[in-house]
Amino acid sequence: MKEFNLNTLVRKNILTLQPYISFRDNNEFSAPVLLDANECPFGEYNRYPDSTQKNLKNKLAELKRVSPSQIALGNGSDELIDLIIKIFCEPKKDAILIMNPSFAMYAFYAAVNENEVVKLNLDENFDIVKDDFLKITQERDIKIFFLCSPNNPTGNSVQDIEFFVQNFDGIVVIDEAYIEFSGNKSGIELLNKYPNLIVLQTFSKAWGTAGARVGAAYASEEIIRFINTVKAPYNVNSISQKLILKLLDDKDKLKENVGSILQERAWLEAEFKNIECIVKIFPTDANFFLIKMKNVDEAYNRMLEAEILTSKRAPAIPDCIRINVGSREENEKLINVLKGIAL
Known part of the structure; x- marks a missing residue:
């Protein structure tokens, strides 16, 4: 400089x-x-x-x-x-x-x-x-x-x-x-x-x-x-x-929030690995995942039909969806929808 x-x-x-x-x-x-x-x-x-x-x-x-x-x-x-x-x-x-x-x-x-x-x-x-x-x-x-x-x-x-x-x-x-x-x-x-x-x-x-x-x-x-x-x-x-x-x-609030999200992030990542329509889970340091999917439009629309809002990243990042970490109830609903997507 x-x-x-x-x-x-x-x-x-x-x-x-x-x-x-x-x-x-x-x-x-x-x-x-x-x-x-x-x-x-x-x-x-x-x-x-x-x-x-x-x-x-x-x-x-x-x-x-x-x-x-x-x-x-x-x-x-x-x-x-x-x-x-x-x-x-x-x-x-x-x-x-x-x-x-x-x-x-x-x-x-x-x-x-x-x-x-x-x-x-x-x-x-x-x-x-x-x-x-x-x-x-x-x-x-x-x-x-x-x-x-x-x-x-x-x-x-x-x-x-x-x-x-x-x-x-x-x-x-x-x-x-x-x-x-x-x-x-x-x-x-x-x-x-x-x-x-x-x-x-x-x-x-x-x-x-x-x-x-x-x-x-x-x-x-x-x-x-x-x-x-x-x-x-x-x-x-x-x-x-x-x-x-x-x-x-409230000195414990941030620690509590981050701890819960990191715990849910780890749970989601483990669940994502068992879902057929997911091709790749990119490494993350955030409270969200970038995920590459087979038939991304079908997956996105199926989630949308279940009123699960995610962020489709095409055309900038083809075949990818950004999904942020939610509560356990929200995350379980997401996983159940993704497991039901037939290839």
Whole structure:
């Protein structure tokens, strides 16, 4: 990586953009009369949420062993992906690099922002070929590399992540939505070493609160300042902040969720091995499986008829379906349907 200068990567209009600052959230009061924001004086949630999310960031900082100023919170990781592209990528000019296949929203938000998407094709085991990565990044001027690990929809983790951070001259975003199921170390541990790194995590998966829509970005204080400048002022609502704070106080909840899912994941994998229509079970570090099937359309439709919703991955990954781990009752229903599929 060349000598890093963040200001050369940020869009010029963002460099001079002034953030929206809530006066009440950036000052301390003992018993304020709140007549500044045109709110209704009645109701449990009549006040705007804390735009700085101080309490939640402080709690997360303790858990992740970073400074609160290294954390930005979003309305799910999706909002943070969108913001990162807006901060660094000039519309109709800059490009992002994504693994192929990988999470669809990277390309979606690049398209919304009119940025080119360069695809780094994975090998037959869904691993990144380092020589291909080096070739593309040497030939192309790319602003952001989205590196999803464990990868969605393939389930496997990226090996030697630090190599890709070291050898990329733009911003590297490690999306760790499924990190809790993998047992791998988080890229958060590399933040102080690499100023071009952003790590995304979410409360939607292992924490079991997808409906709350809360995601977190961890990065240098400088990058976080830009994210906080561009984000909507009240992007994480009061109910979600309250819910996640309560969840973080329950220190056993995450362990309990992950333990149960890993147990069910192992049970499902053992059952899948005895099902005729399944050709291959790809290795997974996530809470889902990518499965190659004989007569995939028949299998998909049979599950759909039983009101079991799965994710068919064609044409990107032919003959494959992504199936996430459910409860034992849900998993048993899935297995019974699959066993009933005649070849």
